Amino acid sequence: MTGVRRPHPLSIVLCALALALVMTTCHRAPGAQAGSSSEDQSPTTLVEGFHDPDLGNGWQVTESLGLLYAKRFTVDTFEGGYRLLCLADGNRYLVVPDGMPVPQGISEDIVVLQQPIGDVYLAASDTMCLFDALESLDAITVSGIERDDWSIASAREAMDAGTIVYGGKYRAPDYELLISRGVRLAVESTMINHTPEVREKLMELGIPVLVELSSYESEPLARAEWVRLYGVLLGKEQQAAEAFEQQVNQVSALGEESTGKTVAFFYLNSNGAAVVRRPGDYVTKMIAQAGGTYAFDDLDAAKTGSSSMTVQMETFYATAKDADVLIYNSSIDGGVTTMDDLLSKNELFADFKAVQTGDVWVTEQDMYQQMLEAGTIISDMHRAFLGQDEGLVYLRRLT
DSSP states (O other): OOSOSSOOOHHHHHHHHHHHHHHHHHHOOOOOOTTOOTTTTOOOOOOTTOOOOOOSSSOOEEEEOOOSSOOSEEEEEETTTEEEEEETTSOEEEEEOTTOOOOTTOOTTEEEEESSOOSEEEOOGGGHHHHHHTTOGGGEEEESSOGGGOOOHHHHHHHHHTSSEEOOOTTSOOHHHHHHTTOOEEEEOGGGGGOHHHHHHHHHTTOOEEEOOGGGOSSHHHHHTTHHHHHHHHTOHHHHHHHHHHHHHHHHTTOSOOOOEEEEEEEEOTTSOEEEEOTTSHHHHHHHHTTEEETTTTSOOTTOOSSEEEEOHHHHHHHHTTOSEEEEOTTTOTTOOSHHHHHHHOGGGGGOHHHHHTOEEEEOTTGGGOGGGHHHHHHHHHHHHTTOOTTOSSEEEOO
16 A cells, blocks of 8 residues: 555554544534535634755755645655655655655655555545545545545545445544545544544554645635645645646636625524625635625624624625625535525515616536636626626526
C-alpha cells in the first residue's frame, strides 16, 4: 500500500480495527445535515504564519505556487517534482511523484502522500465538485455522504455503479470497510475536529487525514481556488488552473458597476423566523460582486460567530419588504418551489416589493456542493438582478 508513511504492522492494524469497531458501535450518530456549512461552530484552530517550507533535510524550494485569492494553503516545489502543501491548521503534506522515493531526513510532522493519489475516503461534501471538475472521481473509493445527499449527478452515478460506496459519516466511519477497500487518504471537512478520536483512529490505521479548509476563506473565488491544491494532489495542475481561470473570467467580465438592486438572501426555519447571511459572509460578498447591495448589511453581526443569523419575521419584514430582489435558499429548505409555496409560509410576503414585481428567486439545491462554481453563481446573481432568466444554472425565478 503506497501513500502512507511508516505503515503499521498487521497485528497493530488488527488490534486497532477491533477497537475501532467497538467505537463505531458505541458512538454511531447522524452526521451534519446535508447542505450545512462546516464553518459554523467548528473548533478548528488556524495557525498564524502556517507556511513552513523547511522539510528538515536541507532541500531548497525551487518554486512556489502563486495564488490569486486563497489564503489558507500554500504549495512549494522541490527538485524532482516533490510538492509540499502547508495548510492553515498547521498540517503539512509532502506529495511524492509516482515512482520517486520518499526523501530521507524530513521532519516528523510531515505526512507523506505518494502519487498516484487514489482510494480516497471523501467526507467533505463541498470537495466532490473539485474531483468531478478534474475528472478524478475514480480516485474516490468511499464516500462519507450517502447517495441521496449528493446533488452532483456524477457522484450519484458512481455510487449507483458501486465504484464509490458509502462508508459512514465523518463522525462514525465504517473502519472495517475503509480497510477492506484499501483507503489511503481521508479528505475531511472541519467537522472532523468535533470528533478528534475519529481522526486519531484513522491515523492509527495508517490512513492520513487532510482537513479541507476552504470554508475558512473569506472570498468566494478563494474557495474556488482550492481546486489548484487538488490539482497538485491528483497530478492535474493545468486542468485545475484552467477550471479556476474560467471562474475568475466570469466575474471579471461583470466589471464593478452596481446594478442598483438591494437583495435579501434567506430561508425560513421551522419556527417561521428568517435565517439570513451574516454581513461580510462569502454569500454577501457574491451579492456585492454581482452588483447588488445586501439588504442586511447593517445588522449587528457581533453576537454570532456563525455564517448565518436568525431574525424574527417582524425584523425581516421591516428590512426586506422594500428590497428589489429576494433569493430563497433552497439548499437548506427545499420546500419553496413556487410563489404560492412562499406565500403559504407567511402571508406577509404579499406585501414585499420583490413579490409584487416578480423578482423572487430560489437557489438550486446543489449550490452549496459547487464551491468551484463561485464565478458562475456570481454571474447568475448578476443576471437575476437585471431580471434575466435565460441560461441560469444555480438560480430560478419563482412563478
